[in-house]
């Protein structure tokens with residue numbers, strides 16, 4: 271018996287030792303992603319908390335309206351971030367939340383719940399509104415070739431977790447109660463606003479809405495009552511009845527917007543995780559508040575790398591619902607664009623720079639994307655291959671470009687500068703980063719009739735009968751193909767692409 275227990279202990283120590291060696295080995299061979307961390311205002315190596323595993327949380331949509339292409343710019347950059355991490359051999363666990371309750375019209379503590387308001391306008395329930403726009407959002411994500419997260423987390427399905435977190439904050443003395451809810455006292459959290467202070471100036475403008483009873487203007491709601499002082503709303507006359515409300519230790523109500531992201535990210539990724547991303551508009555309020563709640567509750571650092579994407583601008587102004595200058599993906603499709611044309615456009619600007627939107631810019635992106643499609647179809651015909659060494663060199667160079675703070679404009683420039691020297695294999699590899707759906711490009715369907723015409727043309731050309739050869743070229747054109755004579759023989763391109 272004793273021998274067996276010693277034996278088990280030795281096996282245990284040996285397994286730990288092997289794991290440790292493997293850990294050191296992984297660290298030594300890993301190539302890290304370099305990313306700009308809003309927290310430190312510096313470009314840093316992304317060193318995971320757990321060997322090569324990355325916990326990645328991205329703030330998701332508030333599902334009360336169609337998302338616009340400005341919103342999608344953020345999700346595209348986050349998708350590039352995830353794809354690059356995976357190509358660098360990090361194992362990524364990605365969570366996106368669905369805000370289906372608690373996001374108020376002022377984005378802070380005041381105003382109405384966006385979803386309940388829209389539900390009343392459309393004479394539907396808040397659940398109907400939320401589920402409808404969630405479905406549309408997910409469809410748009412797929413059309414933009416954005417990989418879905420490992421976990422979609424709905425705020426309304428994590429009420430228990432949010433209440434538990436507020437209870438911890440209450441116990442630690444970070445909360446106080448006023449007539450419309452339970453609030454977080456920012457002055458109790460010494461490091462409040464550090465992220466916001468390190469952020470660029472233009473993102474620091476704060477909404478100055480204050481509720482009189484609040485101790486500080488920046489204090490924010492953790493739990494909002496459906497009725498004043500937590501009374502049963504059904505007993506109060508003229509009080510707008512809500513579809514989404516839950517009992518809590520403080521009264522019937524609903525959670526604030528910020529607490530959902532703290533509760534759900536910590537549930538799925540742990541109290542301390544690696545990467546949290548979103549738009550730069552989230553820095554001064556939403557993310558600042560997430561940090562305050564989470565760190566106050568856990569006494570631990572919340573997130574190591576805060577990564578923020580810049581705005582989409584139209585005529586010098588941010589595209590947004592409040593500006594009423596937005597376009598949805600459907601509207602772009604109605605104008606004859608493919609959603610992936612927009613994805614291409616998004617990649618032409620660095621994620622930390624503003625992207626200037628215009629239909630002309632979108633047209634150029636469409637042309638570039640279609641040009642890539644044509645190149646792939648030609649390569650299918652010529653069956654070009656390059657050496658393993660050349661192939662590796664291209665992949666290394668491209669990954670090295672994007673590895674440094676996700677420089678997709680530089681990455682695209684590199685792809686175009688080497689396009690004559692590479693084969694389909696390398697283009698499709700590049701598309702594992704860019705995600706332009708190039709793997710779905712099919713070889714051109716060339717019928718036997720056209721093949722025979724090509725043979726005929728070839729024999730005329732060999733006999734230097736240029737006139738007859740040209741007549742056949744024009745005939746082939748009628749079928750919708752242009753002929754190009756390459757060193758590997760004639761290749762066809764579809765006229766529908768030009």
Ligand SMILES: [Zn+2]
Pocket residue numbers: 328329330531556
């Ligand atoms: Zn969030």
